[in-house]
């Protein structure tokens with residue numbers, strides 16, 4: 001989907017992520033592309049001093065301005081809302097602390113509040129360390145769960161999206177041993193209906209084609225290698241088909257991703273994190289985007305982590321962030337249009353544009 005947003009009421013907010021990870025440098029490297037692509041330049045929720053130091057280290061001339069929520073971002077500068085006052089001289093690349101954990105959690109909290117108030121159009125998050133988040137006293141395994149708690153969303157889902165493949169996950173951040181007990185008909189049906197709705201309203205697909213992966217080798221081989229397909233997954237698929245959803249499966253997990261990447265399906269429903277993320281990152285490591293479905297606000301993210309092993313070296317690839325920012329604006333615009341269409345306020349002319 002390449003249509004650019006016709007208008008953006010407010011800027012997309014980029015949270016800086018972990019101050020000692022690659023977040024600051026991918027923001028600096030992607031700034032020009034993001035600013036030129038969007039109707040309204042994006043703003044960063046982060047730390048001005050850290051970004052200024054990073055720009056110097058990368059040898060980039062980077063004019064930086066303080067952004068005031070509610071005011072339009074300035075053109076041709078990096079607009080920053082400073083939400084922490086870290087001393088850049090005390091930071092060591094790749095070495096998070098409680099202070100950096102608190103700072104990065106604060107960026108997310110600030111961005112959520114601004115987006116909920118309508119002062120940001122959408123949020124694109126930079127990479128955080130889950131360990132540092134916990135060190136700072138935030139009891140969440142990641143952004144997804146923190147966003148759900150802060151916005152009061154009852155059911156959210158993690159989608160990874162790229163030009164060739166989309167995946168959504170029934171279970172997210174849990175031990176492999178906890179996956180099977182968590183797989184219920186209700187959790188699968190809820191994820192599928194959430195995904196179908198998001199693909200229509202946010203992604204603009206009229207009739208999304210959904211594939212469901214099995215859990216066991218060969219999809220259980222008729223019960224020889226496990227009965228989850230027969231007892232849990234297939235009944236959930238049949239239930240969703242009866243709701244009018246275009247859906248097929250459960251498919252053997254080793255072939256369904258190839259089929260989806262070849263264009264047969266718009267999304268693959270995966271039973272656990274690595275079932276979906278391994279094929280996804282094989283295809284889209286550098287340009288994939290993580291989207292949280294089910295929130296009252298739009299949130300996208302880079303698909304990679306803090307990359308502490310290369311932080312501060314200026315070699316981090318910024319394409320995932322560029323895609324995350326562009327997609328955030330596009331999804332926000334699509335959601336507005338869907339709402340307007342639903343309330344009958346979108347004119348014929350706008351509908352065609």
Ligand SMILES: NC(=O)C1=CN([C@@H]2O[C@H](COP(=O)(O)OP(=O)(O)OC[C@H]3O[C@@H](n4cnc5c(N)ncnc54)[C@H](O)[C@@H]3O)[C@@H](O)[C@H]2O)C=CC1
Pocket residue numbers: 022126127128129130131143290301302303304305306307308309310315316317318
């Ligand atoms: N959206 C987010 O905030 C995410 C956060 N994480 C967190 O990040 C931390 C580190 O996770 P890891 O498993 O080590 O994954 P990682 O993605 O940070 O790094 C894995 C490997 O990929 C490389 N890499 C990652 N991003 C890159 C980029 N943009 N350009 C070039 N190379 C890149 C790294 O150098 C490393 O060798 C963990 O705390 C994890 O939970 C992981 C995924 C997403």
Ligand SMILES: NCC(=O)COP(=O)(O)O
Pocket residue numbers: 141142143144145277290301303
């Ligand atoms: N592997 C993706 C991931 O862990 C992202 O988590 P979140 O911070 O977006 O919840």
